[in-house]
Amino acid sequence: MALRRLPIRVYPENDEALPSWVDRYSERLAVTREDFFQAAGLYPLADRRAKPNFAIRLEEEQAECLQFATGIPAQRLHEMTLAKYSGRVLFLAKSRRAINRHYLWARGSGWRYCPECLAERPGVYKLDWRLTWAYACIKHAGLLRDVCQRCGGYPGRKPDRLRQIPKSNICRLLLPQNSEHEYCECDLSTLTPLSIPQDSPLLVAQKWIESIIKDDEAIAREVRSVLNDLKLLAGRALTLLPAERLLEWNGPSASPGIHFDTPDKAGLGKFPPSSAVATGHALSWATAILKDDEPEESVAAIRQLVEADRCRGVTHNPTDIIHSWGTPSDQLKHKLLKAVCSDLGRVDMLRYRIRNGEPRKADLDRKEIMQRSRSVPQCFWPSWTHALQLDLSIGVHTLQSALSMGVLLPGYRSRDSSLARELLSTNIDLSGVFGRMREDARRSTFLMLTVLSEFLDAHPAPINYQQRRLIPLDRLLPIPMWQAVHRRNFADQLDPSVARSFVFYRITGSLPTRPGTRSTVHLEVQKLLATTPLEVLGELDEFAKSVLRHHDISGPQVWEPPSELLQEQGLESKARADDLAPRLEQLVKYGLVEPRWIDRIGGEHLGTSGQKAPTNSLERSVHDAAIAKVPIEVIALQVERAPRTVRQYIRRLGLAEHYDNKRTLDVEWLRLKYLDERRTAPEIAVQTGMSNSTVRRRLKDCDIPMRSRGSGSRSLGLSAEQLRTLPPVIKKTIQNEHSLVRLRNFMGAVRYPTLQAAAIALKVSTAGLIGQIKRLESDLGGDLIIRARRKCPMRLTQLGRDLVRAVNGSHIEDLQPKRRQRSLES
Numbered sequence: 001m002a003l004r005r006l007p008i009r010v011y012p013e014n015d016e017a018l019p020s021w022v023d024r025y026s027e028r029l030a031v032t033r034e035d036f037f038q039a040a041g042l043y044p045l046a047d048r049r050a051k052p053n054f055a056i057r058l059e060e061e062q063a064e065c066l067q068f069a070t071g072i073p074a075q076r077l078h079e080m081t082l083a084k085y086s087g088r089v090l091f092l093a094k095s096r097r098a099i100n101r102h103y104l105w106a107r108g109s110g111w112r113y114c115p116e117c118l119a120e121r122p123g124v125y126k127l128d129w130r131l132t133w134a135y136a137c138i139k140h141a142g143l144l145r146d147v148c149q150r151c152g153g154y155p156g157r158k159p160d161r162l163r164q165i166p167k168s169n170i171c172r173l174l175l176p177q178n179s180e181h182e183y184c185e186c187d188l189s190t191l192t193p194l195s196i197p198q199d200s201p202l203l204v205a206q207k208w209i210e211s212i213i214k215d216d217e218a219i220a221r222e223v224r225s226v227l228n229d230l231k232l233l234a235g236r237a238l239t240l241l242p243a244e245r246l247l248e249w250n251g252p253s254a255s256p257g258i259h260f261d262t263p264d265k266a267g268l269g270k271f272p273p274s275s276a277v278a279t280g281h282a283l284s285w286a287t288a289i290l291k292d293d294e295p296e297e298s299v300a301a302i303r304q305l306v307e308a309d310r311c312r313g314v315t316h317n318p319t320d321i322i323h324s325w326g327t328p329s330d331q332l333k334h335k336l337l338k339a340v341c342s343d344l345g346r347v348d349m350l351r352y353r354i355r356n357g358e359p360r361k362a363d364l365d366r367k368e369i370m371q372r373s374r375s376v377p378q379c380f381w382p383s384w385t386h387a388l389q390l391d392l393s394i395g396v397h398t399l400q401s402a403l404s405m406g407v408l409l410p411g412y413r414s415r416d417s418s419l420a421r422e423l424l425s426t427n428i429d430l431s432g433v434f435g436r437m438r439e440d441a442r443r444s445t446f447l448m449l450t451v452l453s454e455f456l457d458a459h460p461a462p463i464n465y466q467q468r469r470l471i472p473l474d475r476l477l478p479i480p481m482w483q484a485v486h487r488r489n490f491a492d493q494l495d496p497s498v499a500r501s502f503v504f505y506r507i508t509g510s511l512p513t514r515p516g517t518r519s520t521v522h523l524e525v526q527k528l529l530a531t532t533p534l535e536v537l538g539e540l541d542e543f544a545k546s547v548l549r550h551h552d553i554s555g556p557q558v559w560e561p562p563s564e565l566l567q568e569q570g571l572e573s574k575a576r577a578d579d580l581a582p583r584l585e586q587l588v589k590y591g592l593v594e595p596r597w598i599d600r601i602g603g604e605h606l607g608t609s610g611q612k613a614p615t616n617s618l619e620r621s622v623h624d625a626a627i628a629k630v631p632i633e634v635i636a637l638q639v640e641r642a643p644r645t646v647r648q649y650i651r652r653l654g655l656a657e658h659y660d661n662k663r664t665l666d667v668e669w670l671r672l673k674y675l676d677e678r679r680t681a682p683e684i685a686v687q688t689g690m691s692n693s694t695v696r697r698r699l700k701d702c703d704i705p706m707r708s709r710g711s712g713s714r715s716l717g718l719s720a721e722q723l724r725t726l727p728p729v730i731k732k733t734i735q736n737e738h739s740l741v742r743l744r745n746f747m748g749a750v751r752y753p754t755l756q757a758a759a760i761a762l763k764v765s766t767a768g769l770i771g772q773i774k775r776l777e778s779d780l781g782g783d784l785i786i787r788a789r790r791k792c793p794m795r796l797t798q799l800g801r802d803l804v805r806a807v808n809g810s811h812i813e814d815l816q817p818k819r820r821q822r823s824l825e826s
Helices: 018-029 033-040 060-070 074-078 115-120 201-213 220-240 243-250 276-291 295-311 318-324 330-339 346-351 366-373 382-388 396-408 414-424 431-438 445-458 465-469 479-489 496-508 518-531 534-550 564-568 582-590 595-601 617-627 632-639 643-652 667-676 681-688 692-701 720-724 739-749 755-762 766-780 798-809
Strands: none
Touching: 018 033, 033 060, 060 074, 201 220, 201 276, 220 276, 220 295, 220 330, 243 276, 276 295, 276 330, 295 330, 366 396, 366 414, 366 445, 382 396, 382 445, 382 582, 396 414, 396 445, 396 518, 445 564, 465 496, 479 496, 479 534, 496 518, 496 534, 518 582, 534 582, 617 632, 617 643, 632 643, 632 681, 667 681, 667 692, 681 692, 739 755, 739 766, 739 798, 755 766, 766 798
């Protein structure tokens, strides 16, 4: 189709939309809109089914046709469509020319308008009136209208279906319930404006939103984030709060008779309302919250939304409040958490790093963890370890690694633990440790680690621990160099390898990595700290400083976070509640010493003697039970701790003399309990306050035939006198009620040339017979038979012959239980 230029020129006004300009152009030419598009070559008149909405987007070819026909530049034409705001204020559907209404509160169709603006510039509709975010006219201080007062329709809702010559400011919608298809001829410029005061919050919010949308220097991502927060707040306000609450917030809004429609509550404000009044009040309310003019009032307003959501029967976990809101920005997340802070538990507060009522973002990225790892040693700072030490039966080295990882991961999240272990160069699985730390009665450990992590983010440590712990031990302390220093200064005082590990620990904050021996090195270093004179430790410290100077390693030798942080949380007094002796306070300077090494120093070195008063509920429970001489295993069950931990508390309280583990058990008493009364080894251990292994070792030393562990250990059915008369070789095979059956089948099997033939004669399975003989061989510690081979029958070994001779000479058929009356075949 040949293109032609239009005979007249109509230039678009500032901020005018493309459909408005087309209507004014068509009115000047006295043609319909379809005739105008046909003349401009956009689509043929016959194709009446495909009439795209040019208010949304123009194709490049269409823009060039309009440029040729009207003389308006193509770039100017593109700026008159909603494609100008694509990716910034709204999103256009890729497959068709339409607006994606699922993002940023986009409207489908229809125009809002200001009657006074239409009176000043007839027929000029602004492009911004097409957006949801435009609800007021700043120039004339009034709310925009969205419906025609005569027909009640929305102007511009279906403009492409009109086949009349456009008229400026005239509503061209069909009258409802009119059989003659009469059109509405209402002049929109003559309607009463919806005036509002100049200082109204509605106008203040409209100016702020327009400044964000029209700021060319603002990044599109930031604009979308602000508009998305406005959508989340305004949409929920419309669906959850009563209209009176929003009207009260913004004051008198407009003339009477305006409608205030609200969307369906099921959508929670997913789509915007058609009413400019409802949109304006909701956006004004949301703007006041985001601008944070009154922080306390904004948080209280969000709190009302949360409570209103709960009143409608929707129960949300406080920790999932962010996910239920969609994708709020970090600023809105902060306000949401602050609004629900009173509903969060201690663990949730730690998860979201809430401290003193100020929540922070919970997410930790890889970069943040790696940055913080430079300020954290592998072995946690000694005095801080002592202050945060819990009543847990875990090793000191494991606790130090767990505390260091806790600083990297405040609140602890398992999905980041692998990265933290990699950065700290540790292979210890700390999931169970963190679980037990959460069960701590004080619940202060994680909070203190969160406080410490925030401090290290603001004030990094002067020591780069990550750089130091990557230095190999042989490079930092070469063996020839260390041997010379050790020979000259510490030859008669210290073990060279342990002292070398201590120097490495003081420099790097980590223990030297040796596969399979990390825990052993740690215990040896703790023993060194507990038994070495303080003067020698001071000389080792001076040597560590010289090593730093020799390798040009910057930073001090050691550093610890300030103790004021502990005092703020009330932990300093807990760290000193035990009235530590002067020597122990010095040892804390070098590293936390385990209680078992402290006990080996002796009361005279620590300045303590005799019993010590308990300092917490756990120690009081152990103290009272130990005074009553309750067995250690029973105390462990009562306080839900390991027996090893209970023994450490008993030694620390000075009550070790109540439990002398070196006493021996009377042989006759042990025979009576174990053989005649059929008591098990664990029961005897609990009764005597010994361990199971000690009781079983005593049974073996007393030559008492032991039963196998399990439910069958009580059902042998033989008295102590009967067992005492048995030969030693038979005693080893008597374990339970099945022992005599195995002996009977063995004695019957030796009469046959093969085990298969013996199994057939004894009416048992071949596999069962072989298993019984193997069990006898295991009890006696040797082979009983030599298996049959080709042309060679089965034969007895010397041990087998001894067993047959012992059975034949002991009349064992008289010792069988009553339910086993079948005699043994000799």
